[in-house]
Amino acid sequence: MAKIFSSSLGGSLFKDERFLYQEFVPERLPFRDEEISELVFCLKPASEGKRPTNVFVFGKPGTGKTVSLKFVLSELEEFSDRAKCLYINCFEYSSKQSIISKITNFLGYAVPSRGISYAELFSKFVAVLRTKKVLPVIVFDEAEQLLKSEETKSLLYDLARLPEQQKLSIGLAFISNDNFFLSQIDDRIRSSLQCSSIPFESYSPSELKEILRERAKYAFNEFALDEDVVPLCAAHAAKLGGDARIAIDVLLKAGRLASREGAKKVLVKHVRASFTQEKPVKVEVTSNLSEQERSILDLLKKKKSQDSGAIYDTLKDKFAERTLRAALAELEEKKLIVSEKEIKGRGFTRIVKLAGS
Structure with missing residues (x-):
């Protein structure tokens, strides 16, 4: 039965993929x-x-x-x-x-x-x-x-x-x-x-590119990456909040996809294909929320659309308004909620919804 693994390996583009593992601790940490x-x-x-x-x-x-x-x-x-x-x-x-x-x-x-x-x-x-x-x-x-x-x-x-x-x-x-x-x-x-x-602080797109290039130098064979691969991985992670682990994980998965099909290089198409395999990374976003962030999400699950004032009133016994404002901003940056301004009386309010609802 071991033949099913040997027949599916393909040609590897990796020198040592362990440099892209989440538990790897590099000898140099750029921008820190x-x-x-x-x-x-x-x-x-x-x-x-x-x-x-x-x-x-x-x-x-x-x-x-x-x-x-x-x-x-x-x-x-x-x-x-x-x-x-x-x-x-x-x-x-x-x-x-x-x-x-x-x-x-x-x-x-x-x-x-x-x-x-x-x-x-x-x-x-x-x-x-x-x-x-x-x-x-x-x-x-x-x-x-x-x-x-x-x-x-x-x-x-x-x-x-x-x-x-x-x-x-x-x-x-x-x-x-x-x-x-x-x-x-x-x-x-x-x-x-x-x-x-x-x-x-979150990494900028240029910082993510430098981090990826540093890891790729040890993880991949020379000339194994198309020149647009690292910038695309970095841009994707920057769009999701500057998460270096997402960028590194996407690069690892893209490399494996390219190796599986016997490609001579990791190409943009392999990076785009790896985007669909990101669910394990997304789990961390929702499992590491603050108490106030969870409370807001619980409210929105019961009533899909609420104005920010109603959220402050409902949770005012547990959290200060300043804390809730910060939590709403964090949830929106994590792409778990969306909000839009709406005229209310002489001023404005924010209508908050779960992302994708």
Whole structure:
């Protein structure tokens, strides 16, 4: 049966397609020097075993948040044996028991994730941390998931108060697409965390082209790309909000399509064909929404068309109007809603609808 795979391979245009994988961390991150410098400034004390400044990294999907932080932490561990870094995706680890178990196991003490109370788990974690000469830096990606339940909120409180209550140092980094993550945290927790906020802006079309060319240089054989392929991938991703992961993913899929048909080059037609295979990327857009963005979408699912004033009135007990205005702008930029101005009395209002409705 293995013949069905060998017969469908075609001639590969790739030198090493792994350079286009989402988990790949490049040795150079174009257009992120300023953000990386800020991360280094905040985390450098950990290299001396001192408590670093906690960081909150935020921005739209595909702006280099996760890869930049992973790059900096990898460099930190290479530079010093005093810091030890752990990455946790909060979709995968969503309860405080599973998170504390993961951290404690990471520190070298095996504990189960079930069948033991959180209080006992946390006590073991503290005891293990006291014995270590390294300072752990814990990264929480998709950090907005921590705010979905009271128990994970309480975990944030426990971790934030470690220096004060246990006299133990730990570094915390939070990555989120939700710019309002910190403002949604309880004042006491936010005060204890004292996070430095580092925004990541969307890439411009020219920046996306440079990023793609850098990756393509290592991923494809020489002369494997038609000259219009990279600009089209970049323009497509720019239209969808400047998401570098979309651009890279489209290039990978286009390369595979061209290889499958035995083409001598990746052509524009392969790029256009790859656009139809983007659904997995789209899932991230809808699964990483802020609480206010989800609330607005829930309203619009019940009533397909609403004016902005009605949305503000309905949700005013949960969110400030300024927060809702920002959420509407974000949803429109993510192409999940559309809006148009309409005359109302002596002024204007915005009529908001779900995209495609």
